[in-house]
Amino acid sequence: MHRFKSGRRLQPSVHRRQGSVLNIPLPVRIALAAAAIAMMVSGYIWGDPVVIWQKAASICLECIGVG
């Protein structure tokens, strides 16, 4: 790779950094987020959020390592 006197380098390729990047197009990403929101809403509507509340509103002692 060519190095200038200032120390900066010419960057020939864009692909060398894509190791951990998933090439997912933006519309797909947005669709995934929308689907997740729909899942969340339907989960709260079809499901019984009281189930979450009931566990959260009563100390289950084992959960905190007591008793």
Next chain:
Amino acid sequence: MGLPAWSRLRIASQTASLILGNLYVRGWADASIYTGRSKMFCIPGLHCYSCPSSVLACPVGSIQSIISTNGFLGGLTTGRSDSLVILGVIGFLLAIGFLAGRIACAWVCPFGFLQEMLYRIPSRKLTVPAAWRNGKYLVLLLFVLVLPMTLRMVPGAGGDPWFCKVICPAGTLFAGWPLVLIHGDGAFQTGFLFTWKSAVLILILLWSVGSKRPFCRVLCPLGAFWGLAGKASVFRMRVEDSCIKCGKCRAVCPVDIAIFREEGSPECIRCGRCIPECPVGAIRHTAGLNGAGNDSGE
């Protein structure tokens, strides 16, 4: 403080989240917990719902609680409402993950906040081997999903929240210790698990002084989940070609990654600390809205 504006904003956000998630201050006075309806909703972070002041539920605890009920899988297929509610919690986490990955780790999670504060304590600093980051996926798989769903100690009963029982330091620090200390002895019978978890907590707190966010990187199942979802998130980091690989971004990164080497990393918590640090301005956030962040075009 000398921190960039973005970082000061983040500390404000973390503080605000800590306060807003813990409005039931009275709980500390009489060793009770909040029982209001807000606990149907989860905090986007690791904070025990048995913390006296907590007004929200913990998503990790909620997941374990729901999937450990008897007949959970069958209930999903038959449409039982106490099984279907898992979609609400998972959907909530996925929504955050697909929108902005591990952003809540940086901007909301109280336990992450604590680790960052502890790291500021002057000490010898240690790096964490990169491979250790795999640990949190195993924690998620084994202690949050498989064991609660399968292991039964008592016939007829459901499963147990094993992450909460043997690992979670947030539960010990914000719920276990306060409730035992405030309520006094005799009422709560502390046993082996309490001792074990206390030891785990102390080790993690000490480790947090010497290493950056060790729990987040090595053990947190929530971080694991969001990290994976974050690989497909809308809001993420971008490193331009002008990067000179000087490594200054890594020096200030709260999770110790060199973003130019791991741009789509499941470790990145979207804190933005690296942005002002880059000498050539090669790093930026993107939500892909201005077109420049569109991967398919490159």
Next chain:
Amino acid sequence: MNHRGYLEWLWLPMILLFLIPVAIHVSTHSSIESPAVQGSLITGRDGLDSLLSEAAGKRPVIVNFWATWCTPCVAELPHIDRVHSSLDGAVLAIAVDIGDPDLGSLLDFREAVTLSLPVVWLDEREAAQLKEEWGLPDVLPVTVFLDATGSESGRALGARSEEYFLETVRGIQPPDTVTPVSDSEGLHIVVAGDPSDSLTAALLDAAIELAGEEGVDSFDPSLPSDREELESRYLPLEGMPYAQPCIGTSCGRISRTVEDLTSTVNALTP
């Protein structure tokens, strides 16, 4: 290089290390044999109140608050059940489910687990009411101990062992007097029935012989005042005639024949 290699892989045994407390915890919380016959299931606050009032003045009560999803609760229930059945009615144990808004989960539970002690189910509203009235903390399980007079003698937050229950129950001292009956520490027999009935007369004779004239109280169910008195002493209003012998706060079974009465009194007197 080798040294660094080992360090990299340390995460795996580190995570697996957490299986140790899992194994320890599981092995120290093994389940026990279940009884043969399922106890009664009562729903509603009235049911609980009537169970408690039946026992008040006669025997100590272990009131255990639990829920089907609370594992330590379910783990200790068989132990409480054993205390209940082994002491042969000397102590009443009640399992009050205040954490299952859906009765179905309790019914499912009962298909899998047999308990001989009575189980009371309260819906959300009544559970919340009860929690407030009794000042129960938001904790499960909670066990409230009532002594033989019906007043609270202690509480336990969290699961306990069978030994703990036995010791606590033995430690509950019966008072010197039985309220509201009389302050006699000796044998006292209540006979309830129609005075013109020959069986009632026979029971009455036998009672007087066993406890003396002073030690017998008789009640005529046709008299409203007598019915009221029976009610206030938490005695049943049907199945007459019957006789109930008590020594202090230890009461024997309700007896409906002279033979039964005699053997019950013999069992009572040490």
